[in-house]
Amino acid sequence: METLSNLESFVRSAESASFSAAARRLGLTPAAVSRNVAQLERNLGVRLFQRSTRGLQLTEAGTRFLQSVGAGLDSIQDAIAEVSAKAGEPAGVLKLSVAPRFGRKFVLPLMPAFMARYPALALDIHVDNRRVDLIAGGYDAAIGGGFELAPGMVARTLIPAHAVAVASPAYLQGRQLPQDPAALAAFEVIAMRSPQSGRIKPWLLRNRRGEQMTAELRPRVFLNDPDAICSAALLGMGVGLLLLADVVEHLESGALQRVLPEWYEDLGTVSLYYTSQKLMPAKTRALVDYVTTAFREQQLALRLAAA
Known part of the structure; x- marks a missing residue:
């Protein structure tokens, strides 16, 4: 040749x-x-x-x-x-995995402007709580928490994954707010039952001083879905522990209140994951730059930090 x-x-x-x-x-x-x-x-x-x-x-x-x-x-x-x-123009199909609640609230709202900026791109978005294998599944990127950072993968932190204890104003009316997690024993709790094991997940809380304490729980309602726990808390059925990202709008509107304002559960981070490549596809680079810039400009990491 x-x-x-x-x-x-x-x-x-x-x-x-x-x-x-x-x-x-x-x-x-x-x-x-x-x-x-x-x-x-x-x-x-x-x-x-x-x-x-x-x-x-x-x-x-x-x-x-x-x-x-x-x-x-x-x-x-x-x-x-x-x-x-x-070569530098983002084009083709961008395959992305996102966690359901986080994806609906914070990722999908970014996509109309992203698609308008890159008209040659098509989106293939998989909404799932499962932690996908980027390479085996043919994904360009994934957004979620708890991924094992395998060799060749890169994680760009978007927000801290903090869970907070919340209840409705109606439920808290006439009750004195607890000063620490041990005082939750006096409150009715909406407990999260693990969908896999059926066990009740304990609440290991910390404060900004680094002190840790396991909450004393008196569960009265048992649920295995965070959305259902949020609904139950809004209905005044007790105190629930939920990701701040899932309830921030209810806290800002006053529909829910933090029960322990000084305490939260640290569950790591929500990150944008992609494979490290010397010649990263333009479509992946466009997504990484666009999403991280949007989160920074909206100051979401600060808004969704419980501490």
């Missing part, structure tokens, strides 16, 4: 009847162009040029060969130029 550099050196030399002129056009030395043409002649087993002090003249075989490859070389170079020009 002949190299492109040899063919290009031949065609440009034939067009200008000069190795020197071809070299200036190609950004090579005349000697390099001459060597490329000589190698092409050896590979083909024919002489393509008659060389003289007056310049280059195509042989009969050279003329036929130029007619065969000249137009094809231009097409190849046009294709290379087009691919190079579009």
